[in-house]
Amino acid sequence: MSDYQEFRGGVNVVRRRGDVVHRPASPAAPAIHRLLQHVHDAGFRGAPQPLGFDADGNERLTFLDGDVHDTLTPQLRTPELLTSAATLLRNLHDATTGFRPEPGDRWLFKVRSPVEVMCHGDIAPYNSVVRDGLTVGFIDFDAAHPGPRVWDLAYAVYRYAPLHAPGNPESFGTAEEQGHRAAAFCRAYGPPAGADVIDVVPDRLQALIDFMREQAAQGNEAFQQHIAEGHTGLYETDIRYVRANRDTLRQAFEVA
Numbered sequence: 523m524s525d526y527q528e529f530r531g532g533v534n535v536v537r538r539r540g541d542v543v544h545r546p547a548s549p550a551a552p553a554i555h556r557l558l559q560h561v562h563d564a565g566f567r568g569a570p571q572p573l574g575f576d577a578d579g580n581e582r583l584t585f586l587d588g589d590v591h592d593t594l595t596p597q598l599r600t601p602e603l604l605t606s607a608a609t610l611l612r613n614l615h616d617a618t619t620g621f622r623p624e625p626g627d628r629w630l631f632k633v634r635s636p637v638e639v640m641c642h643g644d645i646a647p648y649n650s651v652v653r654d655g656l657t658v659g660f661i662d663f664d665a666a667h668p669g670p671r672v673w674d675l676a677y678a679v680y681r682y683a684p685l686h687a688p689g690n691p692e693s694f695g696t697a698e699e700q701g702h703r704a705a706a707f708c709r710a711y712g713p714p715a716g717a718d719v720i721d722v723v724p725d726r727l728q729a730l731i732d733f734m735r736e737q738a739a740q741g742n743e744a745f746q747q748h749i750a751e752g753h754t755g756l757y758e759t760d761i762r763y764v765r766a767n768r769d770t771l772r773q774a775f776e777v778a
């Protein structure tokens with residue numbers, strides 16, 4: 523492919539040519555493309571539109587204009603960026619409610635009960651497109667799967683508050699400040715999001731650790747590398763941190 527721009531995510535090398543991105547297709551790609559088409563038809567504009575597959579078997583998607591930031595650098599820690607991510611997630615979830623998975627669909631993650639929506643599965647700054655200080659899109663739907671709203675919210679809040687222990691290189695803020703950002707995210711998302719999301723975070727992170735270990739044991743090199751780089755260790759520390767600071771984090775939801 524000539525004249526392309528190359529991006530590296532946590533797992534994939536993605537190539538953009540003009541308005542189209544070519545990205546290695548996951549086994550779930552056919553189901554994910556139906557999902558992306560469904561949310562587009564439902565009027566949601568914050569996700570790439572599926573454009574089929576190229577001759578090399580890569581998936582083709584529309585390019586979402588804006589910037590994707592790997593981490594929340596100080597200038598990105600604004601209430602506007604935070605709450606626009608939350609509203610966008612609300613709109614995405616709402617746009618998925620009419621989506622009907624088919625029996626043959628292969629999702630990367632296990633279906634989580636109760637099924638309320640299609641979860642994106644990896645809502646984080648590194649999968650969000652920002653324009654003029656606002657979150658305008660989500661990319662990388664590889665981890666999408668049916669599940670409850672709070673399951674997706676727990677991970678989003680973990681990444682955006684962020685609910686990281688002070689030793690985590692991406693951590694910022696006191697537990698109280700993190701609680702306030704988590705609460706602001708949930709308020710912008712709207713009901714049923716609330717303080718209970720805090721109690722889902724450890725389970726959500728543990729499910730991710732278990733999944734990464736399972737995939738690494740089956741030979742997945744990206745996850746083997748993530749584990750070697752200490753990602754699972756960070757999640758374990760953050761699980762303990764969220765449990766230890768549960769009351770402070772939850773109290774932040776009580777202040778209007």
Ligand SMILES: Nc1ncnc2c1ncn2[C@@H]1O[C@H](COP(=O)(O)OP(=O)(O)O)[C@@H](O)[C@H]1O
Nearest residue numbers: 529530531532533534536570584585586590662
């Ligand atoms: N549809 C898209 N629109 C805009 N940028 C994209 C799109 N898909 C991928 N990118 C760019 O490619 C990078 C890696 O993409 P991503 O799909 O998140 O890879 P990975 O699966 O490795 O996480 C992103 O950080 C972003 O810069």
Ligand SMILES: [Mg+2]
Nearest residue numbers: 531532649662
């Ligand atoms: Mg990604």
